[in-house]
Amino acid sequence: xxxxxxxxxxxxxxxxxxxxxxxxxxxxxxxxxxxxxxxxxxxxxxxxxxxxxxxxxxxxxxxxxxxxxxxxxxxxxxxxxxxxxxxxxxxxxxxxxxxxxxxxxxxxxxxxxxxxxxxxxxxxxxxxxxxxxxxxxxxxxxxxxxxxxxxxxxxxxxxxxxxxxxxxxxxxxxxxxxxxxxxxxxxxxxxxxxxxxxxxxxxxxxxxxxxxxxxxxxxxxxxxxxxxxxxxxxxxxxxxxxxxxxxxxxxxxxxxxxxxx
Amino acid sequence: xxxxxxxxxxxxxxxxxxxxxxxxxxxxxxxxxxxxxxxxxxxxxxxxxxxxxxxxxxxxxxxxxxxxxxxxxxxxxxxxxxxxxxxxxxxxxxxxxxxxxxxxxxxxxxxxxxxxxxxxxxxxxxxxxxxxxxxxxxxxxxxxxxxxxxxxxxxxxxxxxxxxxxxxxxxxxxxxxxxxxxxxxxxxxxxxxxxxxxxxxxxxxxxxxxxxxxxxxxxxxxxxxxxxxxxxxxxxxxxxxxxxxxxxxxxxxxxxxxx
Numbered sequence: 001x002x003x004x005x006x007x008x009x010x011x012x013x014x015x016x017x018x019x020x021x022x023x024x025x026x027x028x029x030x031x032x033x034x035x036x037x038x039x040x041x042x043x044x045x046x047x048x049x050x051x052x053x054x055x056x057x058x059x060x061x062x063x064x065x066x067x068x069x070x071x072x073x074x075x076x077x078x079x080x081x082x083x084x085x086x087x088x089x090x091x092x093x094x095x096x097x098x099x100x101x102x103x104x105x106x107x108x109x110x111x112x113x114x115x116x117x118x119x120x121x122x123x124x125x126x127x128x129x130x131x132x133x134x135x136x137x138x139x140x141x142x143x144x145x146x147x148x149x150x151x152x153x154x155x156x157x158x159x160x161x162x163x164x165x166x167x168x169x170x171x172x173x174x175x176x177x178x179x180x181x182x183x184x185x186x187x188x189x190x191x192x193x194x195x196x197x198x199x200x201x202x203x204x205x206x207x208x209x210x211x212x213x214x215x216x217x218x219x220x221x222x223x224x225x226x227x228x229x230x231x232x233x234x235x236x237x238x239x240x241x242x243x244x245x246x247x248x249x250x251x252x253x254x255x256x257x258x259x260x261x
Numbered sequence: 262x263x264x265x266x267x268x269x270x271x272x273x274x275x276x277x278x279x280x281x282x283x284x285x286x287x288x289x290x291x292x293x294x295x296x297x298x299x300x301x302x303x304x305x306x307x308x309x310x311x312x313x314x315x316x317x318x319x320x321x322x323x324x325x326x327x328x329x330x331x332x333x334x335x336x337x338x339x340x341x342x343x344x345x346x347x348x349x350x351x352x353x354x355x356x357x358x359x360x361x362x363x364x365x366x367x368x369x370x371x372x373x374x375x376x377x378x379x380x381x382x383x384x385x386x387x388x389x390x391x392x393x394x395x396x397x398x399x400x401x402x403x404x405x406x407x408x409x410x411x412x413x414x415x416x417x418x419x420x421x422x423x424x425x426x427x428x429x430x431x432x433x434x435x436x437x438x439x440x441x442x443x444x445x446x447x448x449x450x451x452x453x454x455x456x457x458x459x460x461x462x463x464x465x466x467x468x469x470x471x472x473x474x475x476x477x478x479x480x481x482x483x484x485x486x487x488x489x490x491x492x493x494x495x496x497x498x499x500x501x502x503x504x505x506x507x508x509x510x511x512x513x514x515x516x517x518x519x520x
Contacts, residue, residue: 003493022463032462140404174401176279195459196398197486199281221462226497230490234294 006233007226010243013040013077014225015250016133016169016193016217019068020046023221026071033075036225039247040256042217043068044106044133045081051145052110055089058082062097069101077254079104079133084111084121085147094124103254105132109145113153119160126164131253133167138177151181158185165253167215170194175201183208189249193217197227202235202245211241215249265510268295268488269454270431270480271302271331272396274320277309278403281484285326288484292330295488298510299330301358301480301517307336308363308396314347321356332517334361334391339375345382352386358517359389359429365408366396371419384426389452389516392419394433410437417442420451427516431480432457435464438472445472452516455508456491457482465498474504478513 014036023029024046033041043065049057061081069076080097082090082105094105105125111118113134125132136151137144151172158166166188172178173196182188190213192201205214218228232245251257271291273283282291292300304320307313313336324331335351337344337360351357360383364371371392383390394416395408402408411419420428420443430438431454438453445451453472455465456479468474479495481488495505513519 003489003496007493022461139400140402141400196401197457197459197482197490198398198401199484199487200279224460224462224464224490224494226494227460227490230493231487233493234487234489 003230003233007229008037009239011039011247012037012216012229013042013247013250013256014038014218014220015042015167015215016191017041017043017220018046018222019043019064020048021221026068029068029221030072032220032225033072038075040075040077041220042077042079042104042133042250044079045108047108049083051108051147052085053083055083055086058086058089058093062093062102065102066097066100077256078102079106080125080130081106081108082121084115084118087117087120090121091124094121094128094130098128098130104130107132107134107149109135109148111149112147113149113157115147118157122157122161122164126161131165131167133169135169136178137170137173138181140174151178154188155182155185158182158188162187165189167191167253169217170196170219171201171205175204179204179208186213189213189215189253191215191217192231193219193223193228195219195223195227197231202231206235206237206241211237211244212249212252214245215253216246264506265299265514266295266297267478267510267513268297268300268456268480268483269429269478269513270456270482271300272305272482272485273302274304274306274323276305276485283484285324288324288327288331291484291488295481295483295492299332299513299519301332301334301513303334303336303361303393307333308366313338313341314343314350317347317357321354328356332356332358334359336361336363337379338367339369339373339379340367344375344379348379348382348386348388352388358519359391361391361393361431363393363396365394365410366406368407368409371411371415376419377422380423380426380428384424387518389427389429390423391429391431392416393431394437396432413437413441420448423450425450427452429454429478429516432482434459435461445476449476452476452478452512454478454480456480456495457486460494465494466500468498469500469504474500475507475512476516477508478516479508
């Protein structure tokens, strides 16, 4: 069996993507959905406004996500993007987009996870039944965005809201650090979306967190779909586990069974 | 069509900060799973030992039972006194198929005269020179790893000075390669390994628009890096099957002068 044929045995949802860069072109994004046979794709934001977006830029990002969903259809799983440094605006965004079919909250790098304003916004999202996907990075090198949350902060936030469901993106970048940071937080799942390709990340995730807390995502379009999904196919685990990672876990977290094509 | 598969970029041996599955049995299992006929590897000992020859000898000894199909780069640190001896050693051993330079970790300039001497002598000995941009992901390597990736202008200058010597670029990112101020058509002896280059969603589809595919190689960095995603990326890329099979192995046969 060829590599592509092996992939086709599984249903796949990409739980981490952005409608920016090449995916600002809706037609190209739709073509990729078909080409990759994706059952669904989580759209987190188009990153308008950079590290510290204004309320106006946040609105623009969420409107672009909504337009994409309206154009492409139910395979687009829209997450509400907020900047918790503007808590009143973030709460209003959650309220508004919650009424427009958005299904979860996305934090990027504009606020620390330990910031009180983050807690206020998180509480509102969780009250709506939304999971919270949080970018997290442990950076041994380079200058971090000023308010970027490292994995230990995600653990602190998750402990503060033990009833809530969190997704820590990128396994915190350096996977041994990130996974150990949230290992004891049963309400935190992880994705390994992106171009970091270090062998062992998924294996340690499954070992420490179990098969129901590891989620497939890509960070498309900035990373390659096949490169990301191939990491899961490479794992020496049962197909049932791969299927949980590739779609089952995000379906459960988002309550998607009836929504996904 | 019988397709030869060559992985031109394995990373083997004891990694100093993480256990990776690279015992002989692991490498055999990797070969079985990935289906490659031959591979070219770099051992961490070759890269990191004070005495690169001693490190290389240990790598060769550990994997001697795989010598029929597993080849190695001879990592050469120009500041080590016996670089010329290592070059001669490489040219005399069929298991050693190229010299590898890793200035990002050994911290020397590509414009140093000694680098030119090495490239020239390698060419005389019919050895390709592999220039490795980095070994580890720049963002998540341990803090004590100080990788200083050469500027793309330095790399471009290096390539234009290499003349008839075959050169392979490895572990450069797509964004870096596309920014290299060179005319690839005018560098007929330069090959690029695209197996570990951080492609975006369209990088491999667009590769043929700017790079001559008959000079593209594919090394995955396994087992330090995941291999199957990279291979799947090539399998799914929009390019002629003939070009794909060349990248997968036939081009490597040419650059390493294998029959």
